[in-house]
Amino acid sequence: MSTDVLVVGAGPAGSAAATWLARAGVDVMLADAAVFPRDKTCGDGLTPRAIHELEKLGLRDWLRAHTVNQGLRAHGFGQTLHLPWPGGHLPDWGSAVSRTELDDHLRTTALKAGAVGLEDARAVDVRMSGDRVEKVRFRGSQARTSTTENTFEIACRRLIVADGVRSPLGKVLGREWHRDTVYGVAGRTYVTSTRADDPWISSHLELRGEQDEILSGYGWIFPLGKESGEVNLGAGTLATAKRPADVAIKPLMALYADRLREEFGLGTELRMPTSALLPMGGAVSHVAGRNWALIGDAAGCVNPLNGEGIDYGLETGRVVAELLVGTPDADLAVVWPALLRAEYGEAFSIARRLAGLVTVPRLLPALGPVGMRSDLLMTLALRWMGNLVTDEDRDRSARIWRWAGRRSLARDARPPFS
Known part of the structure; x- marks a missing residue:
């Protein structure tokens, strides 16, 4: 078998790349280790940034047939704030679709x-x-063949690697994950809820452990719609090589659910609990070679401040397809890392620096109550945490975010994707 472009991994990143390439008339093969539909550890949330990419793919009507949410309900330190999606050059609505359904579609x-x-x-x-x-x-x-190894080969002119956070093929090609910057340890489960059609996604910024200690992370409840009758419930903590996470995620999710059972009308069975490690903020090196490139989670394209990767997967899938169509003979070893840094370097640099502060003991308990007392501060935080700032935005908060990103990037010992 042979193809012009071989895409390994059929998650959002790989499928987006294959779609854009095929629509451009390129001979493309999309391979995956699983048989679809299959599950994937994820919070299932789709922020306006992800919605924007899915709309470009022509999936707006399909998404609108699922649950639609209008923003984030932030809980913590005695406060509850309702923070609408900011809109602007991005849609003013979000959604949540289980990865079993989303990836298959x-x-x-x-x-x-x-x-x-x-x-x-x-x-x-x-x-x-x-x-x-x-x-x-x-x-x-x-x-x-009938060999015991049961192997076969596919020849390709160009290769796109989109095989997830662990990226086994990326490791073969030399990908290395650096844990000196912040990374995530997260888990999710599904549970029935009387608020499965809630128009707000919920995030608990005051996540507490068994001894009632404040953890450097957050919990979430993302409604999946009345038809499913369920919510995606999960918890994640942040860590670095210097301050590794010392939390058992699955018991933490059970504790989190117990504490919120009455408020959210949660059932007693936590279905399909899974967990994963998340490289974040482009903390990987060797993301491309002469005719191959890593995209999405495989390239560490996960937001350090909210753990989201679907939007970056969809974006990098589209961008790499545009690159291969527009410049078929580009040396990806040079072009792709530079393009990723230009697109995400500033935002990822400042985001992982801020997320790293959360891992410092006693800092979150000190600053959390101050932030939660300010609607303005939390509205800005929602926009920045979700990376809902586009190149077209020219308002003051967007300019501050880009300025902070440039200053942070200039001070990085190892910039993103290097």
Whole structure:
């Protein structure tokens, strides 16, 4: 088998890349280790930034048929604030769709656009020709031989790696995750709720452990709509190599649910609990080679302040497709890291610096109550935490965010994606 562009990983990043490439007339194959539909550890929330990309893919009506939320309800330190999505150059609404459904629909969108799909195909190695990837070796049921390894190869001119936060193929190609900057440890579960159609997503910024101590993280409840009758409930903590997380996530989720059961009408069964480590803020190096590139979670494109990665996955999938179509012979080893830094470097740098402060003991208990007493401060925080600032925004808060990002980036010992 051979193809012009091989995309490994059919999550939001890989499926978006395959869709845009196929629509441009490129011969593209979309391979994944799983058989769809499949689950993925995620909060399932879709902020306006993700909605913006999904609308570009033509999925607005499909999304509007699901739950629609109008903003964030922030809880903590004796306060509850309702913070509407800021709008501006981004949509003023959000949504939440389970990854089992979202990823399956995005993959189907790519196949309808003309991409060739391949399931049950785990990428395990590459064959190089000089500095270029010539073939990718897979293990799975598609093998045409009866060897015990059950492997096969696909030749490609260009390779896009979108195989998630652990990125096993990225590791083969030399990807390295640096834990000196902040990273996430998060888990999620599904539980029935009498508020499954709540028009607000909820975030608890005062997350407490078994001894009632304040943890450096937050909990969330994202309604999935009346039809499902469920919410996505999860908790995440932040850590660095110097201050690693010492929390058992699944018991923490159970404790979090117990404390909120009456307020949110939660059921007693926590369904499908899972957890994951999250590289954040572009804290990975070697994200590209001569004819290959990492995108989405594989490239560490996860927001350090809210843990979101779907929006960046969709964006990087579109951007890499535009690059390959517009500049087919580009040296991705040079162009792709520079493009990622230009697009996300400033925002990721300041975001992971601020998130790292949360891991400092006693800082969150001291500053949290001050922030929660100010609607203005929390409104700004929502916009900045969600990276809801676009290049077109020229207001004062957008200018402050970009200025802080430039100053932070200039002080980074290791800038994002380097």
